[in-house]
Amino acid sequence: xxxxxxxVPLSECQPGDCFLLRELKVExxxxxxLLDLGFVAxxxxxxxxxxxxxDPVAFRVSHTTIALREEESSLIFGEIxxxxxx
Amino acid sequence: xxxxxAPTPRLLEQIxxxxxxxxxxxxxxxxxxxxxxxxxxxxxxxxxxxxxxxAQTEKLDRIFTSRIWGFPIMLSMLGMVFYLTIAGANVPSxxxxxxxxxxxxxxxxxxQAINAPAWLHGxxxxxxxxxxxxxxxxxxxxxxxxxxxxxxxxxxxxLPRVAFNMDRLFKKAGAHxxxxxxxxxxxxxxxxxxxxxxxxxxxxxxxxxxxxNNFVPCNGxxxxxxxxxxxxxxxxxTGAAGTLVTAAVLMGMVLxxxxxxxxxxxxxxxxxxxxxxxxYTLELPPFRKPKFWNTVLRASLDKAWYVLKRAVIxxxxxxxxxxxxxxxxxxxxxxxxHFIQLLDPFGQALGMDxxxxxxxxxxxxxxxxxxxxxxxxxxxxxxxxELDDLSELKQxxxxxxxxxxxxxxxxLFSLLHYPCGTTLVNIYKETKSTKWTFMAFAIPTAIAxxxxxxxxxxxxxxxxx
Amino acid sequence: MSAIKVALAGNPNxxxxxxxxxxxxxxxxxxxxxxxxxxxxxxxxxxxxxxYVLVDLPGTYSLFSNSADEEVARDYIVxxxxxxxxxxxxxxxxxxxxxxxxxxxxxxxxxxVCINLIDEADKKGIVIDEKxxxxxxxxxxxxxxxxxxxxxxxxxxxxxxxxxxxxxxxPYRMTYSEEIERKISQIEAQITGLFGAELPSxxxxxxxxxxxxxxxxxxxxxxxxxxxxxxxxxxxxSANS
Numbered sequence: 001x002x003x004x005x006x007x008v009p010l011s012e013c014q015p016g017d018c019f020l021l022r023e024l025k026v027e028x029x030x031x032x033x034l035l036d037l038g039f040v041a042x043x044x045x046x047x048x049x050x051x052x053x054x055d056p057v058a059f060r061v062s063h064t065t066i067a068l069r070e071e072e073s074s075l076i077f078g079e080i081x082x083x084x085x086x
Numbered sequence: 087x088x089x090x091x092a093p094t095p096r097l098l099e100q101i102x103x104x105x106x107x108x109x110x111x112x113x114x115x116x117x118x119x120x121x122x123x124x125x126x127x128x129x130x131x132x133x134x135x136x137x138x139x140x141a142q143t144e145k146l147d148r149i150f151t152s153r154i155w156g157f158p159i160m161l162s163m164l165g166m167v168f169y170l171t172i173a174g175a176n177v178p179s180x181x182x183x184x185x186x187x188x189x190x191x192x193x194x195x196x197x198q199a200i201n202a203p204a205w206l207h208g209x210x211x212x213x214x215x216x217x218x219x220x221x222x223x224x225x226x227x228x229x230x231x232x233x234x235x236x237x238x239x240x241x242x243x244x245l246p247r248v249a250f251n252m253d254r255l256f257k258k259a260g261a262h263x264x265x266x267x268x269x270x271x272x273x274x275x276x277x278x279x280x281x282x283x284x285x286x287x288x289x290x291x292x293x294x295x296x297x298x299n300n301f302v303p304c305n306g307x308x309x310x311x312x313x314x315x316x317x318x319x320x321x322x323x324t325g326a327a328g329t330l331v332t333a334a335v336l337m338g339m340v341l342x343x344x345x346x347x348x349x350x351x352x353x354x355x356x357x358x359x360x361x362x363x364x365x366y367t368l369e370l371p372p373f374r375k376p377k378f379w380n381t382v383l384r385a386s387l388d389k390a391w392y393v394l395k396r397a398v399i400x401x402x403x404x405x406x407x408x409x410x411x412x413x414x415x416x417x418x419x420x421x422x423x424h425f426i427q428l429l430d431p432f433g434q435a436l437g438m439d440x441x442x443x444x445x446x447x448x449x450x451x452x453x454x455x456x457x458x459x460x461x462x463x464x465x466x467x468x469x470x471x472e473l474d475d476l477s478e479l480k481q482x483x484x485x486x487x488x489x490x491x492x493x494x495x496x497x498l499f500s501l502l503h504y505p506c507g508t509t510l511v512n513i514y515k516e517t518k519s520t521k522w523t524f525m526a527f528a529i530p531t532a533i534a535x536x537x538x539x540x541x542x543x544x545x546x547x548x549x550x551x
Numbered sequence: 552m553s554a555i556k557v558a559l560a561g562n563p564n565x566x567x568x569x570x571x572x573x574x575x576x577x578x579x580x581x582x583x584x585x586x587x588x589x590x591x592x593x594x595x596x597x598x599x600x601x602x603y604v605l606v607d608l609p610g611t612y613s614l615f616s617n618s619a620d621e622e623v624a625r626d627y628i629v630x631x632x633x634x635x636x637x638x639x640x641x642x643x644x645x646x647x648x649x650x651x652x653x654x655x656x657x658x659x660x661x662x663x664v665c666i667n668l669i670d671e672a673d674k675k676g677i678v679i680d681e682k683x684x685x686x687x688x689x690x691x692x693x694x695x696x697x698x699x700x701x702x703x704x705x706x707x708x709x710x711x712x713x714x715x716x717x718x719x720x721x722p723y724r725m726t727y728s729e730e731i732e733r734k735i736s737q738i739e740a741q742i743t744g745l746f747g748a749e750l751p752s753x754x755x756x757x758x759x760x761x762x763x764x765x766x767x768x769x770x771x772x773x774x775x776x777x778x779x780x781x782x783x784x785x786x787x788x789s790a791n792s
Contacts, residue, residue: 067368102759
């Protein structure tokens with residue numbers, strides 16, 4: 001399965017996708033919070049599950065499950081390294 | 087150089103400013119990310135995985151938070167909790183009621199034997215003992231079931247999933263996703279839930295959570311809702327079917343409370359508390375099998391103790407006071423009846439009566455005592471009934487002209503009306519604002535009045551009652 | 552002899568409260584942190600004839616004063632200087648949890664790292680080499696399951712050894728790039744000039760480089776109170792954020 005090396009926001013991923021985090025375009029407290037939770041450059045993030053109403057989305061990061069709203073996940077950039085089963 | 091200059095704030099400020107100017111965005115980022123990188127490097131050395139990580143929790147999450155099953159499961163969990171509570175509490179409640187009835191009889195005999203004056207017997211036995219006894223027999227059994235079951239769900243890790251499922255709705259309403267967690271606390275006690283809103287850091291969103299928490303029925307109001315639902319809503323159903331209908335009615339009440347919460351949050355965040363939702367992260371911890379007996383025992387003992395304490399601290403003096411008001415006469419009517427007659431027209435307009443409104447007003451210190459006060463007020467009027475059976479209670483209500491509408495509106499009023507005294511005190515302590523404390527009183531009260539007036543008018547207009 | 556002060560730090564959902572309950576039983580009381588709407592839980596227990604006071608710090612992901620919770624936890628460790636700080640980590644997500652441990656190690660030497668939920672990690676096939684970790688971190692590491700009361704004795708004995716100075720921890724020091732290290736040592740010297748060995752000056756230097764205004768305000772308060780002859784223990788925690 002060809003996977004592009006294009007840099008995309010995490011919010012564009014679908015459940016099952018595996019995402020390699022490159023950059024956080026967030027500042028201040030939220031940046032720290034995301035770093036604390038394991039959203040650091042180089043981290044692999046597995047997109048787990050959308051909430052029944054579509055947002056927020058749960059992610060597997062650093063062996064824990066963290067849910068983010070689209071407002072936050074759209075500021076997290078990286079590349080999709082593996083597409084989930086469609 | 088190691089001499090110690092006397093530390094002054096100015097010197098410190100100077101150093102801090104120097105440090106700031108020596109710093110840069112890159113340096114700050116490096117300081118922070120260094121820790122994360124070190125953690126990762128250390129983990130790679132000391133942590134080994136014998137097998138690929140098992141995704142037990144994720145599999146469960148795929149069901150619990152699924153598009154199709156997420157909400158149905160949430161509703162059926164809630165329904166199940168109610169069903170267990172109602173089905174399980176019935177028998178012990180009746181047993182406690184008849185035990186207290188028996189003890190009341192014995193106490194009366196004792197008072198007669200020692201030739202105690204009638205007023206003393208009235209205050210202590212018919213007031214204090216009966217009122218407290220009612221609070222315990224109506225409250226204790228449902229709480230001793232509801233809280234352990236709820237604690238099991240909580241310890242299992244289900245509540246964050248509820249927050250996850252519901253977040254979108256709260257975001258739309260301009261509120262914080264964690265508000266659903268503080269609401270869950272409210273099922274236990276609104277006063278405690280007000281304290282728990284501290285988990286919401288943004289002051290605006292915290293205020294929304296504080297102002298709307300009351301629309302979740304607390305342990306003081308459950309018995310009222312359960313009692314009225316089972317007496318009046320499940321008519322014609324017996325056994326399991328009756329319990330099921332009662333549970334369904336309760337669930338309807340809770341859902342209505344959630345709708346009101348979201349609506350009020352939405353209106354407030356468009357008006358008095360304008361703003362956009364702040365950032366949000368929510369951890370979904372792994373599901374963990376709770377220590378069953380440990381959890382059950384801790385929760386039921388804690389709650390049992392709490393109920394008994396409240397019964398004695400709040401219900402006891404209130405019961406005495408109610409008895410006194412009901413037995414001091416001005417002209418040929420008691421003070422209580424004067425008060426009730428004054429309220430009656432308004433009560434009737436809301437589909438209830440003066441007794442019910444008086445009970446809610448006197449019940450301000452604690453919702454637990456609303457039903458006991460109401461019963462005492464009804465009983466003080468006519469012949470003294472021996473109340474050792476819950477089904478006799480319905481007759482008392484029917485004798486005072488109750489219909490299903492009276493029961494429904496009392497339930498709605500109980501769900502929506504002002505928070506209890508303890509909660510208001512806590513709201514003041516947490517907000518330090520008389521204005522917002524007043525709002526926390528006024529908003530629910532206005533809604534309670536509007537909703538009951540509306541249902542009464544519609545039901546009467548359509549000739550349903 | 553006065554009681555030994557022990558602080559309990561850790562991420563949320565690590566079983567920190569379970570450990571707190573296990574150690575203190577019913578001997579606990581809760582209140583507010585001075586000036587903050589953050590719940591403060593304190594309890595006491597006895598071990599080997601010593602009286603301990605255990606302070607349950609708010610569960611936080613880090614100690615960079617992002618929130619009232621984090622400020623409270625951090626201020627307690629730095630200004631109240633407990634005799635020991637137990638950092639509770641979740642064995643099943645050690646990587647994220649270690650962040651907090653490293654942050655605590657920058658503030659104080661007297662640390663015990665406690666890896667909780669070890670039974671769950673076992674079930675998930677996660678193996679943690681605690682000896683290696685202890686060697687890396689330079690402080691005692693105890694594996695335990697507070698829920699099933701595994702490892703409690705080991706923790707208490709380690710605590711006993713630590714406060715009686717039978718163990719001398721030498722915590723891991725983060726090293727930064729040469730440029731940052733140079734800046735740190737400059738500021739550190741000045742801070743040491745101000746506070747001597749009372750406060751962790753390297754840590755303060757780092758926080759100042761990071762532009763931590765909340766800490767500056769808190770330090771100013773500390774200076775003022777000291778001038779008035781008030782000890783650090785009575786310091787109110789600053790109300791600004």
